[in-house]
Amino acid sequence: MVIEANRRASNRHNHTRPIHSETTHDVTNFGAVGDGNTDDSKAFQSAWAAACKKETNNAKVTVPSGRTFLVSPIQFEGPCTSNSITFEILGDIVAPPRSAWTKKSADEWLSFHGVDGLIVAGNGQGLIDGRGESWWTHGGDGSRPTALRFSHCNELQVIGLKHRNSQKNHVSINECNGATISNLDMRAPAKSPNTDGIDISSSTNLHIHNCLMATGDDCIAINGGTSNVDISNIACGPGHGISIGSLGKDGRHDEVEGISITNSIFTRTDNGVRIKTWQGGSGFARNITFSGITFVAANNPVIIDQYYCPRKKCADKTSAVQVSDVRYSRLHGTSTCKNATINFSCSHTVPCTNIEMDDVDIESVYPNGSTTAHCINAQGTAHALHPAVDCLRN
Numbered sequence: 190m191v192i193e194a195n196r197r198a199s200n201r202h203n204h205t206r207p208i209h210s211e212t213t214h215d216v217t218n219f220g221a222v223g224d225g226n227t228d229d230s231k232a233f234q235s236a237w238a239a240a241c242k243k244e245t246n247n248a249k250v251t252v253p254s255g256r257t258f259l260v261s262p263i264q265f266e267g268p269c270t271s272n273s274i275t276f277e278i279l280g281d282i283v284a285p286p287r288s289a290w291t292k293k294s295a296d297e298w299l300s301f302h303g304v305d306g307l308i309v310a311g312n313g314q315g316l317i318d319g320r321g322e323s324w325w326t327h328g329g330d331g332s333r334p335t336a337l338r339f340s341h342c343n344e345l346q347v348i349g350l351k352h353r354n355s356q357k358n359h360v361s362i363n364e365c366n367g368a369t370i371s372n373l374d375m376r377a378p379a380k381s382p383n384t385d386g387i388d389i390s391s392s393t394n395l396h397i398h399n400c401l402m403a404t405g406d407d408c409i410a411i412n413g414g415t416s417n418v419d420i421s422n423i424a425c426g427p428g429h430g431i432s433i434g435s436l437g438k439d440g441r442h443d444e445v446e447g448i449s450i451t452n453s454i455f456t457r458t459d460n461g462v463r464i465k466t467w468q469g470g471s472g473f474a475r476n477i478t479f480s481g482i483t484f485v486a487a488n489n490p491v492i493i494d495q496y497y498c499p500r501k502k503c504a505d506k507t508s509a510v511q512v513s514d515v516r517y518s519r520l521h522g523t524s525t526c527k528n529a530t531i532n533f534s535c536s537h538t539v540p541c542t543n544i545e546m547d548d549v550d551i552e553s554v555y556p557n558g559s560t561t562a563h564c565i566n567a568q569g570t571a572h573a574l575h576p577a578v579d580c581l582r583n
Contacts, residue, residue, distance in 0.1 A: 223256030241269035254279035267304030278315030287323040311350040379427035381405035413443030426456035437470015461490035465497040469506035484522030509536035529563035544569030
């Protein structure tokens with residue numbers, strides 16, 4: 190028995206490929222110039238290919254500090270042989286202007302697809318600059334690319350990056366299971382169109398914390414197919430706040446649940462914490478918590494809108510995405526809104542249910558101003574609430 194066990198162990202050893210220690214692939218060793226004018230895309234692709242196929246516990250691609258790398262649209266594909274792979278951004282990565290893109294309707298600029306165990310880290314140094322100014326005045330939203338997209342990347346980590354002036358979304362998370370996103374610094378002008386901080390769709394088990402987001406649209410947008418998302422310590426503003434939705438567009442069935450947004454501050458945002466759904470959709474948005482939120486001169490601090498319609502006219506439809514089990518606690522601060530600082534506009538056929546509000550106090554930013562609430566078709570309870578929401582039970 191002992192001899193046979195030793196033989197099997199020896200065979201396992203002989204047939205196991207050697208695992209090497211961490212191997213670093215500096216993009217400059219693959220031909221990247223880093224002068225801000227030379228297109229370094231091929232060097233980036235070569236460095237990635239070498240790291241991705243390396244048999245190691247932790248392969249690494251490094252973008253060194255002190256240089257500016259011009260990179261055209263590029264996709265970093267998995268799966269990789271390494272148990273995990275790190276993409277370290279210490280220098281600056283900049284996009285070509287719109288006039289230099291060969292495909293003007295590209296969906297993304299920098300993309301990671303199908304890479305499990307991926308770490309993208311900047312240590313507070315790395316800059317991703319989409320140079321979005323040349324895109325913002327051209328065409329509709331669909332013609333502009335997301336600056337950085339992660340799709341089908343499980344157990345993802347994105348840490349310590351600086352993002353500037355994305356063409357559209359700064360970061361998109363699509364169909365990822367398990368992600369930690371932290372210490373991001375995202376900035377674009379308040380009037381830059383649709384420059385969301387992070388857009389999430391069809392993903393689960395995400396942790397987003399300790400980020401600064403000052404953009405021209407939602408700081409974070411949570412779309413259909415998403416569950417178990419924990420968001421905390423976000424400094425949002427300017428921008429459109431944090432939104433769940435929009436959901437149910439064009440009759441779509443969307444599901445969102447298990448969302449927690451805590452200990453965050455909204456400064457001069459157009460909206461604060463928002464749930465928005467289209468008429469005619471189906472599905473649900475449920476088990477959602479907003480807690481420990483501070484508003485500083487936010488325009489519309491608290492919104493549930495089941496009649497969302499950014500168009501001039503939308504058809505009146507009876508079906509709706511069900512909104513339920515939404516908890517608001519410890520929401521304090523000021524609003525610039527002269528009408529409803531709390532606005533619950535829920536469907537007459539599919540009302541909002543089990544809405545709970547506790548320790549909510551929102552005052553007017555104006556010395557002699559007042560705050561009010563608007564509420565239709567919402568059911569739930571309220572305690573220590575100002576302004577009062579008349580359709581909730583005290």
